[in-house]
Amino acid sequence: MNLPEKTTWLADCFYLSGRFQAQVGIVGDDTGRIAATPPALEITNAVKLKNRAMLPGLVNGHSHAFQRVIRGRTEYRTRNAKDSFWTWREMMYSAANRLSPEDVYDASRMAFLEMALSGVTAVGEFHYLHNQPDGTPYDDPNLLAKEVIRAARDVGLRIALLRVAYARAGYQTDPNPQQARFIELDPEIYLDRLTQLRSSLGKMDGDAWVGVAPHSVRAVPLPYLKEIVAFANTQIMPIHMHVAEQPAEVSACIEEFGRSPVALLETEGLLSERFTGVHVIHITPKAAGMLARARALVCACPTTERNLGDGIVPVDLFFKNGVRVSLGTDSQIQIDLLEDARELEYHLRLQKGERAILVDQNTEEQSALAARLFECATVNGAQSIGLPGGTLDKGNPADFFTVDLNDASIAGASPDNLLSSIVFSLSKTAVKDVIVGGKKIIEDGRHNDQEEIVGKFNSLQKRLWG
Ligand SMILES: [Zn+2]
Numbered sequence: 143m144n145l146p147e148k149t150t151w152l153a154d155c156f157y158l159s160g161r162f163q164a165q166v167g168i169v170g171d172d173t174g175r176i177a178a179t180p181p182a183l184e185i186t187n188a189v190k191l192k193n194r195a196m197l198p199g200l201v202n203g204h205s206h207a208f209q210r211v212i213r214g215r216t217e218y219r220t221r222n223a224k225d226s227f228w229t230w231r232e233m234m235y236s237a238a239n240r241l242s243p244e245d246v247y248d249a250s251r252m253a254f255l256e257m258a259l260s261g262v263t264a265v266g267e268f269h270y271l272h273n274q275p276d277g278t279p280y281d282d283p284n285l286l287a288k289e290v291i292r293a294a295r296d297v298g299l300r301i302a303l304l305r306v307a308y309a310r311a312g313y314q315t316d317p318n319p320q321q322a323r324f325i326e327l328d329p330e331i332y333l334d335r336l337t338q339l340r341s342s343l344g345k346m347d348g349d350a351w352v353g354v355a356p357h358s359v360r361a362v363p364l365p366y367l368k369e370i371v372a373f374a375n376t377q378i379m380p381i382h383m384h385v386a387e388q389p390a391e392v393s394a395c396i397e398e399f400g401r402s403p404v405a406l407l408e409t410e411g412l413l414s415e416r417f418t419g420v421h422v423i424h425i426t427p428k429a430a431g432m433l434a435r436a437r438a439l440v441c442a443c444p445t446t447e448r449n450l451g452d453g454i455v456p457v458d459l460f461f462k463n464g465v466r467v468s469l470g471t472d473s474q475i476q477i478d479l480l481e482d483a484r485e486l487e488y489h490l491r492l493q494k495g496e497r498a499i500l501v502d503q504n505t506e507e508q509s510a511l512a513a514r515l516f517e518c519a520t521v522n523g524a525q526s527i528g529l530p531g532g533t534l535d536k537g538n539p540a541d542f543f544t545v546d547l548n549d550a551s552i553a554g555a556s557p558d559n560l561l562s563s564i565v566f567s568l569s570k571t572a573v574k575d576v577i578v579g580g581k582k583i584i585e586d587g588r589h590n591d592q593e594e595i596v597g598k599f600n601s602l603q604k605r606l607w608g
Contacts (some may be wrong), residue, residue, distance in 0.1 A: 149177075149580055152188040153544055155557065156196035158534050160513045162557050168196065170540040174579030178536060193548050194574060195560065197516075198534050199263025199541035200479045201523025203441040204382070204420050204470025206268055207250035207290055210599075211606060212237050213475055227388055227450045234473075235320040237606065239275045243289050245602055246271060250293035252599040255589055256477040258297055260570045261543035263578045265299050266441075266470070266527035268355050268382060268420070270306035270324045272335075277322030284339040291343070291350050296591070298576075298583030300348065300541070302527035304355035304382045305339060307332045307370055312360045313398040324357070329369040336373075348539070349579065353380035353528060358387075359395045359403045364410070371412045378416070380528040382441070383407075385419035387452050392424050404429035413438045418526045420470065422460075423453040430456070434463035439526045442518075444485035446472035454489045458499055461514075468523040483515040484566050508558050512565035540580040545572045 149170040155162040158179070167185045171177040212234055222229045241249065250267075257265060271286045273279050282288070287303055294301035308324035311317055317325075326332045340352045354374035356362040362370075374381045385403050386392050395403045404425055407413050413436035420441045422433070433440065442455040450473070460467050469482040490499045501511040524532035531538040545552065545564060549572030555563035576584035583589060 149540075150185055150188040151191060151196065151577070152182055152185055153191040153194040153196045154547060155560070156534055156542075157198065157516075157561065160507075161509070162195060162560050164557065168534060168540065168542070170580035174540055174581070176534060176536050176538050176540050179534065191544050191575060193546060194544040195547055195564075196534070196542050196544050197261070197564070198520045198532055198538075199543055199576070199578065200261045200519045201468070201527065201529065201532060202257055202262045202265045202471050202479055203418065203468035203523040203526045204268055204443055204472050205253065205257075205265050205474070206270075206472065207253040207265075207293070207474070208238060208241060208246055208271060209234060209472075210253040210256075210474040211241070211245075211249050211603065212473075215607065227452060228390075230450055232320070238271060239320065239323060240606060241271070243280070243285050245606075246286050247289040247293050248595075248598045248602045250290045251297055251595050253474050253477065254294050254297040254299050255592065255595045256474075257471070257479075258299060258576050258584055258589060259573060259587070260478050260480075261545075261573045261576060262477075262479060263299060263541040263543070263576060264301070264524065264527065264529055264531075265294060266302045266304055266353070266380070266382065266523075267294070268304045268306060270308055270355075270357060272306075272326060273323045275323060277325060283335045284342065287339055288342070295349060297589065297595075298578050298581065300529065300539075300578060301350050302353050302380060302529065303339065303350065304353040304380065304527075305332075305336050306355040306357050307366065308357045308361045309363060309366055310361060313394050324361075329366045332366075332370060333373055348529070351528065353382060355382045358384040358391060359399075359406060360391050364399070364406075367412065368410060371417075375414065375416065380526065381414070381417045382420060382526075383417070385422045386424045386429075387421035387447075389424050402426070402429060404432055408432040408436065416528075418468065420472075421447065421452065421455065423447065423455050425456065425459075427459055430459045430463045430465060433460070433465050439466045439468055439522065441468045441470050441523075441526060442482070442486060443470040443472035444482050444489055445476050445478070446470075448485070448489070449473065449475045454493055455486065457486045458490055461500055461502075466522045466525065467518050468526040469518050478570055479519045480565055480568055483519045486515060486518065487511065509561040512562040515565050516561060539578075541578050543573055543577070543584075544575040546574050
């Protein structure tokens with residue numbers, strides 16, 4: 143077999159079907175897909191990645207890229223009697239209202255760079271900054287969405303721009319002037335702008351696409367919600383929505399509709415295999431059954447959820463019911479999707495005083511728990527954002543990353559516990575190469591534009607915060 147050098151990679155091992163296989167290479171075709179995974183013996187010309195393991199790229203299912211600007215700037219007690227998600231939200235809003243379109247690009251590029259450096263190859267961006275700070279739309283009402291997409295493409299990540307619908311502050315709640323940048327009052331305006339954004343992307347070989355994201359039951363009235371979900375279903379688009387993040391959101395929903403958010407979504411027929419509920423913390427076992435019957439997904443964001451004091455995602459309940467769980471970095475307090483993966487298990491360990499809670503009881507394989515958590519960070523994320531892929535199987539996009547087998551955080555692992563070492567212990571500095579669609583975006587732990595991206599972000603932060 144004579145393979146072109148630029149599209150063949152050979153590492154010490156690669157991860158496929160729940161285990162590491164040694165002496166196998168990846169051949170990429172000229173469309174950026176995996177054409178074959180031949181044994182090393184059949185490969186004559188290859189990019190040799192020495193002391194490396196190759197793994198499918200991580201998929202970050204829930205991100206608000208601009209929130210990178212408030213990292214480290216909300217970790218103190220405010221003058222409120224009690225600090226919570228709601229007091230944090232006020233601080234986040236005041237930063238959101240000070241960003242120009244260029245700032246949105248610079249902040250997003252910083253967040254996406256950090257994602258790429260940690261092995262992420264695709265992101266679902268839950269984008270709700272639409273208008274100018276006073277609520278007037280820009281001449282191009284998708285200007286800010288396009289800035290975020292441009293940032294992802296310049297870094298080299300695939301992006302599902304999950305365009306957010308936001309119409310009100312809440313049930314029987316006065317408008318909040320801090321939300322003026324998010325508001326699009328009726329579904330026709332929203333769908334018109336969504337359609338415009340989609341056609342502006344054209345056919346970009348699957349590196350950027352759109353989805354529908356009603357912000358929450360709180361922010362979108364029911365008729366509006368039904369109309370945009372129906373549209374997404376006819377167009378086969380992913381649908382993402384914040385669900386049951388905070389107890390107050392659940393009680394407001396019960397007050398307005400007499401039922402919880404998940405029960406409302408089910409009775410209105412809005413759950414489907416295209417639907418992802420983000421967070422889904424404060425729910426009952428009955429609601430988990432509803433999500434399972436509809437084949438809906440959950441996106442957990444445990445690093446953010448613990449930072450905001452949201453609560454613990456009942457992933458044990460989801461797994462028991464067969465609900466697929468993906469992962470998101472959400473507020474960007476820390477960008478490390480493998481940390482999110484291990485927290486799914488760790489938070490339940492702390493809560494229940496047990497270990498190995500999320501493991502499938504029918505298996506005795508040492509890395510079975512890690513494989514399940516890794517699936518959340520890859521396959522489930524891809525399914526949630528409408529990306530075919532998430533594994534290194536032939537025909538999938540050539541999206542993968544490598545880790546240094548000699549990195550201090552995983553050195554000494556053997557093939558049967560390498561995945562557990564990676565999922566539970568990997569330092570981000572062990573990530574060396576990141577390839578998206580056959581194109582290298584990170585080489586030896588660095589991005590080509592890293593200095594410029596960080597420099598611009600430093601200036602932005604100086605201007606915002608002094
Ligand atoms: Zn969110």
